[in-house]
Amino acid sequence: KAGVTQTPRYLIKTRGQQVTLSCSPISGHRSVSWYQQTPGQGLQFLFEYFSETQRNKGNFPGRFSGRQFSNSRSEMNVSTLELGDSALYLCASSLAGPPTDTIYFGEGSWLTVV
Amino acid sequence: AQSVTQLGSHVSVSEGALVLLRCNYSSSVPPYLFWYVQYPNQGLQLLLKYTSAATLVKGINGFEAEFKKSETSFHLTKPSAHMSDAAEYFCAVSDLGSSNTGKLIFGQGTTLQVKP
Numbered sequence: 001k002a003g004v005t006q007t008p009r010y011l012i013k014t015r016g017q018q019v020t021l022s023c024s025p026i027s028g029h030r031s032v033s034w035y036q037q038t039p040g041q042g043l044q045f046l047f048e049y050f051s052e053t054q055r056n057k058g059n060f061p062g063r064f065s066g067r068q069f070s071n072s073r074s075e076m077n078v079s080t081l082e083l084g085d086s087a088l089y090l091c092a093s094s095l096a097g098p099p100t101d102t103i104y105f106g107e108g109s110w111l112t113v114v
Numbered sequence: 115a116q117s118v119t120q121l122g123s124h125v126s127v128s129e130g131a132l133v134l135l136r137c138n139y140s141s142s143v144p145p146y147l148f149w150y151v152q153y154p155n156q157g158l159q160l161l162l163k164y165t166s167a168a169t170l171v172k173g174i175n176g177f178e179a180e181f182k183k184s185e186t187s188f189h190l191t192k193p194s195a196h197m198s199d200a201a202e203y204f205c206a207v208s209d210l211g212s213s214n215t216g217k218l219i220f221g222q223g224t225t226l227q228v229k230p
Contacts, residue, residue: 004157031216033216033217033218035220042220042221042222042223043204043206043220043223044220045217045218045219048215048216048217050216055215055216056213056214056215056216056217058217090157090158092157092158097215097216098146098208098216098217098218099146099148099165099208099209099210099214099218100146100165100210102160102163103160103218104160105150105157105158105159106157107155107156107157108156108157
């Protein structure tokens, strides 16, 4: 069974640009969540989607957005990039969402903003 | 509000020695507790999960954790460290409250170093 797949794995963007990251969940999983990981702030919850609906959102500015498609694949978008957005962005999927269902993480997308 | 505190950002043990990684949580409702491990340049892998079924939870790779409500702790242990255990470990908490739907709150992580 394929795991959670994130693309691209590495990317470099310039301040002010926007970026879209993609996540393909494990087959059959309907919940997809996103986390930002930085050395200073650690792992922070961005948002969670279930059946194309955003069920929860973390404390991030509106520049961070996401969506989920009918096939459960998800994308997150960051507009007007800032240097502080440089981070590892992790996607995780589960059958119906934590905490009752185990979430499985992808390997992440490394974003560097210069 | 939920929170997780991992005591010690770096822990160093000798190969074969006991591993003890500390985690304390704060939750106003019965929590779900997790330990994840992250190897360099990889995502997070679940080691074990507490769901109130049993206070002593056994996980993969010989790890286990004990839920102690009175101490609000969920420390991770392994009797004998292997070199391959060197990684970063994260404790996380969640619950069934509507405000926490689909969300895990992570601690800051503990880097485990295993010396030969």
